[in-house]
Amino acid sequence: MDYDVIVVGAGPAGSMAAKYAALNGAKTLLLEEHGQVGSPVACTGLISRNALDECELGEGSFINKRIRGAFVHSPNNHNILLDGKRTMAYVVERKIMDREMARRAVNAGAEILISTKAEGITPVPGGISVKVTGPDGTEDITASVVIGADGVKSKVARAAGLGNLPHVCSAIQVEATYEPRNPDFVEMFSGSRYAPKHFAWAVPTSGDCCRVGLISDEHAHEYLQRLLTEHEIVSKKARSAVDLIMGGVPVGTLKRTVTDNIMIVGDAAGQVKPISYGGIYTGARCARIAGEVAAKAALAGDASSARLMEYERRWRADIGRELMMMMRFRQMYGRMTDQDLDEALALLDDPEISEVMTKYGDIDRPSKLAFELLKLSKNRGMWRLMGLLVKLLF
Numbered sequence: 063m064d065y066d067v068i069v070v071g072a073g074p075a076g077s078m079a080a081k082y083a084a085l086n087g088a089k090t091l092l093l094e095e096h097g098q099v100g101s102p103v104a105c106t107g108l109i110s111r112n113a114l115d116e117c118e119l120g121e122g123s124f125i126n127k128r129i130r131g132a133f134v135h136s137p138n139n140h141n142i143l144l145d146g147k148r149t150m151a152y153v154v155e156r157k158i159m160d161r162e163m164a165r166r167a168v169n170a171g172a173e174i175l176i177s178t179k180a181e182g183i184t185p186v187p188g189g190i191s192v193k194v195t196g197p198d199g200t201e202d203i204t205a206s207v208v209i210g211a212d213g214v215k216s217k218v219a220r221a222a223g224l225g226n227l228p229h230v231c232s233a234i235q236v237e238a239t240y241e242p243r244n245p246d247f248v249e250m251f252s253g254s255r256y257a258p259k260h261f262a263w264a265v266p267t268s269g270d271c272c273r274v275g276l277i278s279d280e281h282a283h284e285y286l287q288r289l290l291t292e293h294e295i296v297s298k299k300a301r302s303a304v305d306l307i308m309g310g311v312p313v314g315t316l317k318r319t320v321t322d323n324i325m326i327v328g329d330a331a332g333q334v335k336p337i338s339y340g341g342i343y344t345g346a347r348c349a350r351i352a353g354e355v356a357a358k359a360a361l362a363g364d365a366s367s368a369r370l371m372e373y374e375r376r377w378r379a380d381i382g383r384e385l386m387m388m389m390r391f392r393q394m395y396g397r398m399t400d401q402d403l404d405e406a407l408a409l410l411d412d413p414e415i416s417e418v419m420t421k422y423g424d425i426d427r428p429s430k431l432a433f434e435l436l437k438l439s440k441n442r443g444m445w446r447l448m449g450l451l452v453k454l455l456f
């Protein structure tokens with residue numbers, strides 16, 4: 063074999079998987095089809111401190127802004143303020159962050175080929191042959207294990223017979239000049255007018271800019287136009303959009319993420335939080351396990367599906383329950399009418415509840431907050447809120 067491990071795709075998940083494969087002693091190759099790691103960007107870049115830690119990055123130059131909280135708008139445009147009173151999240155520049163992560167994979171011992179696309183995979187005795195096309199033409203490279211970290215449209219997952227993701231939503235976003243009410247807070251919008259079943263956002267970045275976007279099952283462009291031109295807050299403050307991006311966001315995971323000699327990680331596996339649709343924290347966490355298991359399997363000369371299942375078991379034990387609970391919440395949220403959302407937000411507009419939300423709110427693991435709210439609403443006899451939370455949780 064030319065390599066022990068080949069990782070396809072140098073996004074956060076791919077770089078993390080390559081880093082951990084190399085750290086565990088595997089001869090590792092990381093492939094990126096684009097000429098620059100991190101470009102083009104399809105991300106708002108809003109991540110938690112935990113996500114930064116999972117990516118094993120300190121507070122580097124890729125941090126654009128620190129965020130303290132959020133104004134959350136109901137469909138009738140009542141809004142509540144959630145103020146963490148300290149840095150609760152960071153806005154990052156993915157172009158710089160992704161390059162830093164790839165650099166760290168290389169520092170750990172992985173090789174990287176940019177402008178090199180994996181075109182196909184074929185099983186060969188003891189491993190996989192990857193057909194790659196790069197600046198010098200097309201060649202076949204072999205490895206004991208191939209990790210597909212090639213994003214939401216993963217060709218590796220399909221070619222490996224691991225099927226398609228259950229559902230993919232559209233995310234759309236512009237970067238525009240902006241006069242925020244308060245530059246330390248993001249604005250979140252709910253309701254059928256701008257983001258039916260999902261949500262929209264305006265996230266300030268440094269200077270006088272913000273990223274305005276939304277998630278949608280259909281007509282994403284029309285909803286964004288409406289948000290930009292009609293919403294009381296956004297239309298007055300966001301101007302001169304200079305950058306439009308669109309991308310797919312997976313909702314739900316692949317049924318299986320391993321087969322003989324192949325593992326799938328990150329967006330390609332659907333390892334994305336189905337409430338916030340953020341995939342950096344979850345992808346990096348799972349990728350670390352993938353890199354380690356791939357290296358050990360390759361070096362032991364056994365990269366059978368049975369051996370690689372260790373990865374599947376470990377990542378599901380780690381985040382599977384949380385993802386399942388978020389999925390239930392998402393399904394229930396998707397069924398709520400504008401009136402339900404107005405009512406729910408009005409119930410949450412209470413100083414004690416806001417305090418619990420800011421104290422226990424964790425965008426990566428929201429179940430803790432749900433349990434704390436449940437306890438509080440029970441103690442205070444808030445049966446309507448409790449009923450809502452019970453439905454969300456079970």
Ligand SMILES: Cc1cc2nc3c(=O)[nH]c(=O)nc-3n(C[C@H](O)[C@H](O)[C@H](O)COP(=O)(O)OP(=O)(O)OC[C@H]3O[C@@H](n4cnc5c(N)ncnc54)[C@H](O)[C@@H]3O)c2cc1C
Pocket residue numbers: 070071072073074075076093094095096100104105106107108109178179180181211212213214217233234235275307308309310311327328329330334339340341342343345
């Ligand atoms: C508009 C939008 C906003 C978002 N905002 C946030 C946010 O604020 N916070 C958050 O946590 N998440 C956010 N996400 C999700 C986040 O961007 C993804 O979860 C994350 O990028 C997934 O990382 P990944 O490494 O799995 O895949 P990707 O980042 O998609 O990386 C895949 C890489 O594989 C490469 N590749 C693909 N095919 C091949 C091939 N055949 N050969 C070689 N290379 C290949 C691609 O070029 C790419 O570099 C957002 C997504 C969208 C669309």
